[in-house]
Amino acid sequence: MMTKHLVPDTTAAKIRGGVGEGQVHDSAHKHVTGEAIYIDDMAEPAGTLHAYLGLSTVAHGKILSMDLSEVEKAPGVVAVLTARDVPGVNDLSPTGLNDEPVLPEDYVQFLGQPIFAVVAETREQARRACHKAKIEYEELPALIEPGQVDLTNPRLVTKPLKLTRGDAQQAIASAPHRIKGQMNLGGQDHFYLEGQIGFAIPGEDMDVTVYSSTQHPSEVQHMVAHALGVPSHAVTIEVRRMGGGFGGKETQANLFAAIAAIAAKKLNRAVKIRPDRDDDMTATGKRHDFLIDYEVGFDDDGNILGVDFSYAARCGYAADLSGAVTDRALFHCDNTYFYPAVHAVSKPLYTNTVSNTAFRGFGGPQGIVGAERVIEEVAYALGKDPLEIRKRNFYGTSDRNVTPYHQTVEDNIIDRLVAELEVEAGYKARREEIARFNASSRIVKRGIALTPVKFGISFTATHFNQAGALVHVYTDGSVHLNHGGTEMGQGLNLKVAQVVAEEFQIDLEQVKITATTTGKVPNTSATAASSGSDLNGMAAQNAARQIKDRLIDFAADKHGVPKDQVVFLPNRVRIGNQEIPFADLIREAYMARIQLSAAGFYKTPKIHWDRDKGQGRPFYYFAYGAACSEVSIDTLTGEYVVERVDILHDVGRSINPALDRGQIEGGFIQGMGWLTTEELVWDNKGRLRTHAPSTYKIPLASDRPKIFNVKLADWSENVEPAIHRSKAVGEPPFVHGVSVLHAISDAVASVADYKVCPRLDAPATPERVLMAVERLKTAKNL
Amino acid sequence: MTEPSALTIRTELRFLLNDRQIALNSIRPDQTLLDFIRLDRRLTGTKEGCAEGDCGACTVLVGRLEGDTVKYETVNSCIRFLGSLDGCHVVTIEHLKRPDGSLHPVQQAMVDFHGSQCGFCTPGFVMALYGLWMQRPQPSVQAIETAIQGNLCRCTGYEPIIKAAQAISSYGTPENDPLAQERAKVVAELKAIKDGRRVEVGSGEERFIIPASADDLAAVLETEPSANVVAGSTDVGLWVTKFMRKITPVVFIGGIDELRGITVDERGITLGALVSYSDAQAVLAEHVPAFGKLIHRIGGEQVRNMGTIGGNVANGSPIGDTPPPLIALNASVTLRKGAARRTIPLEQFFIAYGKQDRQPGEFVEAIHIPLPEQGTQFAAWKISKRREEDITSVLGAFLLKLAADGTVETIRIAYGGMAATPKRAAAVEAALTGKPWNAETIETALHFYEADFKPISDMRASSAYRMLSARNLLRRFHLATTKPAGSLTVSRYEAA
Structure with missing residues (x-):
């Protein structure tokens, strides 16, 4: 970003690239030229070795014997690592449950679990050698599908959560109408374009530096230290950028960093590990799929009186983040709806599959899909437009505003958002037009749905809501910025740099964005939960303000003016009635021995959470949005096309509208993919059959809506003093994909005159759509 | 046919990479272009996303001589073998930025x-x-x-x-285009590489051969009957990147221009074995529009530029996208071994799963597609989980000729994804033939699908869905030929 030819304009009315500008991504030039360096692109030190993982071929079993002699003898092989080679603690569990070994000793719990690692001169040699292992297993019965699990007494990987408010059973039992049902909601692979990778370079003493494609450098640092049996101070983790993360590199990077570090220290050579896409998809966790059981009681008008939810999730063999993910599902079982009485439980199921993990939304989208299914059930039972049922049950502003977790919704704007979108999308007229179309079209049917989103912002583990930043101002007035967040494409670095530029009133080019490293900012939280800009933006602002305060004190003192007469203007500072370039003030301050570096810090105020009671204020604020989708389906094959989508989304006061729009558009498409074509299929042996893009189908450009209108709710601002009154944007728009599922469902419902709830499971592949059409045709004829 | 002498053999692979001439004489036959540019040349702008030709992160341009010009096409460098690049110009992302640093x-x-x-x-x-x-x-x-x-x-x-x-x-x-200036030089350099010689690189276990011509290919295969013949490598590429299979010795045939011919005459369309999907698209769209449209549903552009219809046939996959329409159209295939040629109906070529009527040393030389007669109606539809760039769940192709009285004179129906090979629905055809072409006949014929097919369930589709949608494609075909009111399919590009 620093361009030496750019001289700051000290007469400008406005800085370049300040807060609110739709600045292009700081790495855009490097992206389009291929000059952006990802870890696999880094120059390798002489003697760099390459590791590869040998994976379990059974879903559940005891390892009876492991003969790796042929592996060791294979060309190029330098070392083979097993559990015995882990010098520290053989555990990577992020929540300390000790249920996730780096490499298992004698017991495997999913097909694809890494058992050993081969280190060789080339990656190809290591990969080929892995196939020469001879491992004998005693196979044990494997639990693959949640449907196989006895949900009344399941084995869980972590403690479940219960939320209650009022007497849900009583409210349902005494309601004029009751419906009970179940929904099968599929998982999702992250399909970050850059796969997992770790690259370790050994240092002196106990030291090791690991370049890791991770959203959570501090955790990788702790895990590597833990596995090596060294203090955290010996381990430095660095990441400049990831080629996509989406939650898949929050805990899942740990294994690769640990293996690379163990091998590098053992062999005293640089070691890189990068799995092939198929192994990446097989051996790393995904979005949790859920079995959602629901019961709802409601009145003749569609007012929900009571609901009872059970959210059972396929967590895989270890807890990983499943506790927090299933918690967040419950936190979103209300979406934008007030439940007078509610009972909701989570069931984090143990299964012999890969341990599922964080994925954009972190259980929230699954919670919301359950809420929206309930809305549909009520609507079809009463023969009403689902949107009417939605609006009727929205949270109030002064009453009917307490969530199932007893937090009061204080910033509700959903009525206005939905009302505006309804008008802009022409919902009512189109719905009527679609009904006419469907009456005369035999094969192709159309459907429309408008769905709302309310998404809770903050880590639900309160202590994660803190961040640090490090800002240096150099004597030429240029600024070095570092913070604890990581860049995975979302533009976090740029947003934080805009905040710092704004603070100092200097052009964005004067602020250098640097790689995230545990050596500069310690004990950071994952760049997750949509919190990156909120937390790190505030921390960086805090650091800048510390330096500014010193500069103000210095200038006021030196020039003998009151402090309020020191004002930062674009690229200059006004002191009394004279203006001097920013760089000049810095030089003067340096000469006067003023500290020009600061460590910033931020912690989110107001939040607290008592998990045992299921009560508190886990969220600082909520982000809102709404989407209206229209689809056409083919009732002969189940194929469909997304005709049009309109989105109105709330990002508060945007720090960078271009980046925010990118998050909304991209999030929507990813959410749509989750609920339509992205299907994870395990066979009865526990083998993931959709383990590469040839079999796992994320949306293409041609799956975009034919017409796609995205608007920011520019009138919204955060009621809380979050960074520049903006709101988090990473996860909430993902949920807009739900509108596509419901539009398909609406089209399916047309074949039975909208009298039967289609109960369309997700992902709504053409197969599921056709089967739902057949089911409804049968129901209609009964 | 005689063995070419040592004088007519070159033992060095030659191509252009950006602005450099590359000559290699000790490379493995399964060396991919992506690994070469990233690992050997350290041109790291090109990325590996999937190593199976499905994500496009590794896309580069490959230019090949077409007369006096170079035709550039996008390809997936992850599944493209170096050996297939003799006489080509490879352009990577590093070549685009101008010397002054400004962007393309x-x-x-x-x-x-x-x-x-x-x-x-x-x-x-x-x-x-x-x-x-x-x-x-x-x-x-x-x-x-x-x-x-x-x-x-x-x-x-x-x-x-x-x-x-x-x-x-x-x-x-x-x-x-800043790069247009170099075209004349590139053409000259590529012409110089095309010296008409056979290329043989490596020896023993690790070697590949690039025949100089179709006759030379026939000669090579007579001496190397067990060699893997590789054209577009959109399938064989995965044997290497995913299954780490040894493919040596390899015969790379992608550069044999004689096999790229497309002719249209009164007997129909003849496609040389090396005609790519992209190359075939226009001629198919002109003469058999429904087939032309289907081409866009095969792979991505990079795969269509690399993959050949000959390879799609020779490979014998039950879910190849061109065999069902080819079978429905009564296409035939010409196989050549040495100087001997035989032409057989395509449906006879597919014997069983993984087994085709191709002898060792024999290769697919051409495919002949009779033009549908006047008055016949043809349709082909592919069903997949994702509409584009996906592998077939079910693909149905239909060729119908009605008699003057409105009864079915002949009908040919072929499916992919329904059996171990691309297969005709013989019992269904029999149930339709001679009957009035109406809804009642169709509904009766639908009962015969079970006699023809027992499809499997897998990650792409269940057996039940395959059967139901296969039947519904016949219903759709009937509707399409009788043109009722209302649209029959959803489409992104046509008014529904």
């Missing part, structure tokens, strides 16, 4: 329209859009979407990339 029009448009987020897929998109812009500087949205069908982006939702693609020509036109 394609790159500048991508920057200005926020076309990148994480940036990992971006070089592949830039190359795909560059390939498109060279051919169609003012592309329609459909043309853009088609050109990037083989490129996955997980961040942007594609909208900004489409907008960038539409704007490229406002940054510069292909005539003023």
Whole structure:
């Protein structure tokens, strides 16, 4: 970003690239030229070795014997690592449950679990050698599908959560109408374009530096230290950028960093590990799929009186983040709806599959899909437009505003958002037009749905809501910025740099964005939960303000003016009635021995959470949005096309509208993919059959809506003093994909005159759509 | 046929990489282009996303001589073997930026329209859009979407990339492409490489051969009957990158221009074995429009540029997309061994799963497609989980001729995805033949699907869905030929 030819304009009315500008991504030039360096692109030190993982071929079993002699003898092989080679603690569990070994000793719990690692001169040699292992297993019965699990007494990987408010059973039992049902909601692979990778370079003493494609450098640092049996101070983790993360590199990077570090220290050579896409998809966790059981009681008008939810999730063999993910599902079982009485439980199921993990939304989208299914059930039972049922049950502003977790919704704007979108999308007229179309079209049917989103912002583990930043101002007035967040494409670095530029009133080019490293900012939280800009933006602002305060004190003192007469203007500072370039003030301050570096810090105020009671204020604020989708389906094959989508989304006061729009558009498409074509299929042996893009189908450009209108709710601002009154944007728009599922469902419902709830499971592949059409045709004829 | 003498054999592979001549004499037959540019040349702008030709992160342009010009096409470098590049010009992302550091029009448009987020897929998109812009500087949205069908982006939702693609020509036109200046030099250099010699590289276990001509190929295969014949490598590439199979010795035939011929005469269309999907698209669209449209549903653009219809046939997959329409159209295949040729109906070529009627040393030389007679009706539809760039769940192809009295004179129905080979629905055809072409006949014939097919359940589709949708395709065909009111299929590009 620093361009030496750019001289700051000290007469400008406005800085370049300040807060609110739709600045292009700081790495855009490097992206389009291929000059952006990802870890696999880094120059390798002489003697760099390459590791590869040998994976379990059974879903559940005891390892009876492991003969790796042929592996060791294979060309190029330098070392083979097993559990015995882990010098520290053989555990990577992020929540300390000790249920996730780096490499298992004698017991495997999913097909694809890494058992050993081969280190060789080339990656190809290591990969080929892995196939020469001879491992004998005693196979044990494997639990693959949640449907196989006895949900009344399941084995869980972590403690479940219960939320209650009022007497849900009583409210349902005494309601004029009751419906009970179940929904099968599929998982999702992250399909970050850059796969997992770790690259370790050994240092002196106990030291090791690991370049890791991770959203959570501090955790990788702790895990590597833990596995090596060294203090955290010996381990430095660095990441400049990831080629996509989406939650898949929050805990899942740990294994690769640990293996690379163990091998590098053992062999005293640089070691890189990068799995092939198929192994990446097989051996790393995904979005949790859920079995959602629901019961709802409601009145003749569609007012929900009571609901009872059970959210059972396929967590895989270890807890990983499943506790927090299933918690967040419950936190979103209300979406934008007030439940007078509610009972909701989570069931984090143990299964012999890969341990599922964080994925954009972190259980929230699954919670919301359950809420929206309930809305549909009520609507079809009463023969009403689902949107009417939605609006009727929205949270109030002064009453009917307490969530199932007893937090009061204080910033509700959903009525206005939905009302505006309804008008802009022409919902009512189109719905009527679609009904006419469907009456005369035999094969192709159309459907429309408008769905709302309310998404809770903050880590639900309160202590994660803190961040640090490090800002240096150099004597030429240029600024070095570092913070604890990581860049995975979302533009976090740029947003934080805009905040710092704004603070100092200097052009964005004067602020250098640097790689995230545990050596500069310690004990950071994952760049997750949509919190990156909120937390790190505030921390960086805090650091800048510390330096500014010193500069103000210095200038006021030196020039003998009151402090309020020191004002930062674009690229200059006004002191009394004279203006001097920013760089000049810095030089003067340096000469006067003023500290020009600061460590910033931020912690989110107001939040607290008592998990045992299921009560508190886990969220600082909520982000809102709404989407209206229209689809056409083919009732002969189940194929469909997304005709049009309109989105109105709330990002508060945007720090960078271009980046925010990118998050909304991209999030929507990813959410749509989750609920339509992205299907994870395990066979009865526990083998993931959709383990590469040839079999796992994320949306293409041609799956975009034919017409796609995205608007920011520019009138919204955060009621809380979050960074520049903006709101988090990473996860909430993902949920807009739900509108596509419901539009398909609406089209399916047309074949039975909208009298039967289609109960369309997700992902709504053409197969599921056709089967739902057949089911409804049968129901209609009964 | 005689063995070429040592004088007519070159033991060095030659091609151009950006602005450099490359000559290699000790490379493995399964060396991929991607590994060569990333690991050997350290040109790391090109990325590996999937190593199976499905994500496009590794997209580069490969130019080949076509007369006095070079034709550049996008390809997946991850599954392209180096050995298939003799006499080609490989262009990677590093070649686009101008010496003064300014961006190429394609790159500048991508920057200005926020076309990148994480940036990992971006070089592949830039190359795909560059390939498109060279051919169609003012592309329609459909043309853009088609050109990037083989490129996955997980961040942007594609909208900004489409907008960038539409704007490229406002940054510069292909005539003023900074790279156009080098074309004459490139043509001269490529012509110099094409010396008419057979290329043989390596020895023993690790070797490959690039025959100089179709006759030379026949000669090579007579002495190397067990060699793997590789054309587009859209399938064989995965044998290496995914299954780590040994493929040596390999005979790379992609450069044999004689096998790229397309002829149309009164007997029909003849496609040389090396005609790519992309090359075939126009002629099929003209003469058998439904087949032409189907081509866009095969792979992504990169795969269509590399993959050949001959390979799709020779490979014998039960889910290949061209065999069902070819069988329905009563196509035949010409096989050649040495100087001997035989031509058989294509449906006889597929014997069983993984087994085709091809002798050792024999190769597919051409495919002949009779033009549908006047008065016949043809349709082919593919069903897949994702509409584009997906592998078939079910593909049905139908060729119908009605008698004057409205009864079925002949009907040929072939399916992919329903059996271990591409297969005709013989019992269904019999149930339709001679009957009035009406809904009642169709509904009766639907009962015969069980006699013809017992499809499997797998990750693409269940057996029940395959049966139901296969039947429904016949219903659709009937409706399509009787043209009732209302649309019959959903489509992104046509009014529903």
